[in-house]
Amino acid sequence: MADVFEPRFLLASLHIEAILRGTTVAQRKKTLKSIKDGVGLGDAYSATLERIKSQNKEKENLAIAALTWICHSERPLHVDELCHALAVEIGETDFDQENVPSIGTLLDCCQGLINVDAEASTVRLIHYTVQEYLCNYPGLFIKPDSVLSETCLTYLNSQQFKKLTSHCLADRESMAFLKYSARYWGTHTRKDLSEIAKTLALKLLNEYEDHISAVSLLEQVPYSRFIRGITTSPLFTGLHCASFFGIVELVTVLINAEGYMIDQQDCGGSTPLAWAARNGHEEAVRILLEWKNVDPNHTDAGDRTPLGWAALEGHEGVVKLLLERENIDPDRPDKLDRTPLACAAMNGHEQVVKLLLEREDVDPNRPDEDGDGPLGCAAIEGHDGVVKILLERQGVDPNHPNKYDRTPLGCAASRGHEGVVKLLLEREDVDPNRPDMYGNGPLGCAAFRGHEGVVKLLLERGDVDPDRPNNNDRTPLGCAALGGHEGVVRLFLEREDVDPNGPDMYGNGPLACAAFKGHEGVVKILLEQQGVDPNRPDKYDRTPLGSAAMGGHERVVKLLLEREGVDPNRPDEDGDGPLGCAAIRGHDGVVKMLLERQGVDPNLPNNNDRIPLGCAAIEGHKHVVKLLLEREDIDPNRPDKYGRTPLGWAVRRGHEAVVNLLRKRENVDPNLLMSVVEHHSVGLLPVDMNDQSLG
16 A cells, blocks of 8 residues: 555645645636646546555445546436445445435545535535546546446336335435436436446336336426326336337347337327437337337327427437338427427427428428517527528518517517528518517517617618607607616617607607606717607606606615706696605605705695605605705694695604604794594504693
8 A cells, every 4th residue: 555645645635635725716727727727637647546545445445436426427416316326336236325425424435536515515526627537537437327327227127116106205305316217217318328237227117107207207307297197098118218218129129028108108298219219229219210100290288299209409310310200290390389490490400490490391481479580589599591592591480570560570580589580681572660569670679679780770771760669659768768778778869760759649748758767878878869858748647757766766766866957846647746755655865855956845745735754654664754854944733635634644644754744843832733533443553642742
């Protein structure tokens, strides 16, 4: 055994410890770089590996096994998963819980090459360079996929699992390795099928219909909403599973076995062919298609065929095999009315799209349930290549609207896909102004979403109307202002044919839209624009200042108050000025700002003759009440048209803090409260009639 205090071992240990001391990924990378630039990282790993081998045989084997799993697993393993995997004894029929090593033991045996990611609770190598080194180390990992496959299958064939059924989802904490082994045993087996693994796999698959690992597998498969679609069918047969993983030898054995049907449906209506096609296993598909009685058009619970799945996933080879079948239906839609061509277009699979377009019996415009044809599907997702291929196909309608009356150009513009927009605009027969059901043309869609590049492309077109309103009479500029998109707003304001004040159906111009939403940057840009009216009221007679005050947008209020000519008192249709709007909603910051502005009337009554103090008191906004009471010119006794004073309303509503503030004010007349007390039960706030402060 080598001396662990040999300088080379000591240096390696120091290197590993230095890396582990870093508390962040960046710090560890920095340490690794300094080591690589110095004495050499490979020497450190080599020395560490020799230290691992210098341990007793049990520790050495445990360390090598752990490193094998970490380097060759299909995903990072959680701590419990790795520890349980290492407890499996290949070929044993029982899983011994007492054989599970602790994570502390693993860390100790691996001499600092691994650590636990605290956030994800997974076991990882300290750096990717460790894996590069270990995988290239001669003779370290012998047939790793075979080992992992046999381990997973031994675990799933253990007696503990035979006691469970697919309907019994018992305590899974005691089966920590179930999720990984159920999902990936076949992946490792397909890479390296040993005789032991073949025997174990056939044993598992012959009992698979009622095995809990079938449930675990299906739970980890995307689009699992159809899994329970057909309750009368078996959950998942062994042939389905072998086809899922594409293990050709096992598929062949099971096809010829008694009791297996080639078109058997699983609980989601999928056949073995569908699973093989979905996962892109060409050889398995070829074998299944050799059987004359196999139906290549069999649909699952989502009405999707094997061809539909292969097209959706982009498995070109499988699509080609299926299209060679004389009885294949290449245009059969699924439950969403989406054909294989639309599925391929939606996911950007160019080669599959080309294969399908070569068929005369494929409709290149067939719409799905949303009305989107293949071109629309590709445009929505921004797949330039697919869009280009479809536009080159004779008969494709570039203006085909979906159920929202939005064309492919409108869809692409709404999503900000500049490449697709550019391709579509190059077509002479594309309508760049066609509105959707909301009246938004492509320009309005792009403006509302703030897609500056798309807006620019559209504005460069001579035939695009830059001021076309939608169904709410809101122009593209108004849409951009409402969304707070400063760059887009600037693009529109550079145009002479754009009205900077154009009101929508609510009377809100772009400035009011931006003020209402609190978009400070847009407000600033619009106020700098010549011809913008800062006092333009909406249909409720509310100015941009009133809208900003009502929303509590302090920075916008400040910008508007700095503008000469802005009326700080202009009332809306309810008679509330900006101060009243802010007071009734409790925006004390805005109230303070307005009160500091010369000329603001703190006693401006609304249509109910209620002043801002009364508005704040009735809602219980004590901070606003306090600010207003600090004004000497405030009238704290002014009754509204119902004869109630601010104090009267505060008592009636039970706002004790506001009552206390008002009572502290010297000129508040408590006698004006009496009519309120006489006619109403105070309820929330008990009033002492003998209290001299109340009269």
